[in-house]
Structures are given as structure tokens and as C-alpha cells.
Amino acid sequence: GAAGCGECKAGSYADIGHPHDCHTCVAGKFSGAGASACAVCPKGHRCPAGCGAAIVCEVGTMAAAGSSVCTTCGKGRYQSQKGRDYCDKCDAGSYQDKTGEGSCKKCADGSISDASADKCTVCKAGYHRTNVDECSKCPAGSISKEGSNTCTSCEKGDVAGEAGLTTCTPCDPGKYSTDLKRCLDCEGGYYAPTKGSTACTPTPAGSYSGIGASAYTQCPTGKWSATKSDTCTWCASGTYNDQKGAASCKNCDAGKYQPSDTGEKGSDTCYTCGAGLYAPEKSKSCTECP
Secondary structure (H helix, E strand, O other): OEOOOOOOOOOEEEOOOOOOEEEEOOOOEEOOOOEOOOEEOOOOEEOOOOEOOOEEOOOOEEOOOOOOOOEEOOOOEEOOOOOOOOOEEOOOOEEOOOOOOOOOEEOOOOEEOOOOOOOOEEOOOOEEEEEOOEEEEOOOOEEOOOOOOOOEEOOOOEEOOOOOOOOOEEOOOOEEOOOOOOOEEOOOOEEOOOOOOOOOEEOOOOEEOOOOOOOOEEOOOOEEOOOOOOOOEEOOOOEEOOOOOOOOOEEOOOOEEOOOOOOOOOOOOOEEOOOOEEOOOOEOOOEEOO
16 A cells, blocks of 8 residues: 555565555565565575565574575474575484474484484394494304494303304303304313313313213223323233223233233233243233243
């Protein structure tokens, strides 16, 4: 409508040649007093209908040129400054779960996110955070709980045989581990009596053990062994052993003999020479008396 003899007020305009016929500026435009046209609302501002001065958009909002309202930044985005025509993306490793915010939140330890995220993802058990946007499997020999930044090495004697495991497993008796990744059988002549061994124990003299043994066995009568043995040896001819678990054999006394090197007749005793025969100590056989 007409404004009398004065100029058009701010937020309106009059066409050239019709200075008293004022029109209200439409939404998205503005004007000062006495304007002959309305100007486009600048970016980062809003201009409702009848706007006399562009209104700056607040933090957490944005507006393109010619806007009547400021648009709230959506989830996963933010704007930290006033008067902007865009919203920034949250960086990888951060998030924003609300709208109209001026900053993003950092993901917690053991969590990741891509850019523009509205939430973070927790690294699964067996994984750890290797980058702000990446969880990777823990290498063999280590484990992790859910939401871990780092992996934890297995205790000595325990193993995690592949990547991405959540628990370490102790080696069974008869086995050992030195690299936290695999259990190995004890060699013959050694044994491991308990779970979680890092080394095998040598078998004592007078005993033996096979591959992967969790215990050793005493040598029977007629046999002997040194330490670290995987088998027992028959007493040689002229010697014997009448006790289990012997580390050596005894010599036959004079007048007695033991003929076998391989235990065919029995190496657990010596035999007395018959009438008219004699034998020195440690004899394999008897000889006729002269």
C-alpha cells in the first residue's frame, strides 16, 4: 500500500516511476528503506517475507543465497561458524548424533566411524582399532576384548593359533610353546606334565619317554637308560639289573654269567656256573675248569 508522501519502509520497495506504490519483499529477499527493488538474501543468511535486513544464520545452521530460513545441519554434520551456506561433514573417527550442532564428538577408545557418521561402531572382540575408521584382527599370539585399541599377547605357554581370536589356550600336557602361536610335541626323552608349558623336562636316568609325553616311565628290570632317553637299553652280556628304574647295570659276580645282549634269556639276573665250570666277574659264559 501507499506510504503517503514518504519513502517505502525497509522490507518493501516501489517501482521506478511509482514511488508511493510500495510492495512487500517476498521471502528470500530484503530491502532497506526507499528501495526500488529487493535484493537476494545473501548466503549464510535468512530473509523472511518483508525482511528489511538479512538475518545471519546461527552456529549449527546454514543457508544458500535466496533463503527465507536457515536449515539445521543434519546428523553426522556440523557448522561451527555463523553465516555459512554449508554444513561440514564430521571427520572419520568422530560422529554427531544430534541435529543443529556446532561440532562433532570423538569416538570412544576401541570405536571407529567413517566420515559423516551419526554413531561409532565398536571393534569386535578379537579385533583392535588400527585407524580412526578401521578395526583389524589381532595377530596370532594375541587376543582382545570388545572395544580394544590394542591387542594383548598370550601368556607364555598359552597360544592363539590364528588371527582374530578372543582367548588364549594353554598347551596340553606333553606339549610346549615358545612363540605364543603353536603348541609343539615334546621330543622323545623329554616330557611336560602340566598344561601351559614353555619347555619340556628331560627324563631322568633310569626312565624313558616317547614323543609328546606328559610323563616318563621307569625302565623295567634287565634294562637301563641315561637321562633324556626315549627308550631303555638291555643290559649287556655279563651284566644284569634286578631293579626298575636303573641308570646302569651291575656286573655278574665271579662264578656267574649272563649270556645275552638283547634280553632273550633275561637280563634281570645272573646264572650260576654248573659243576666243573668257572667264570670271572662280568662273564658272558662259563669255562671248564683246567
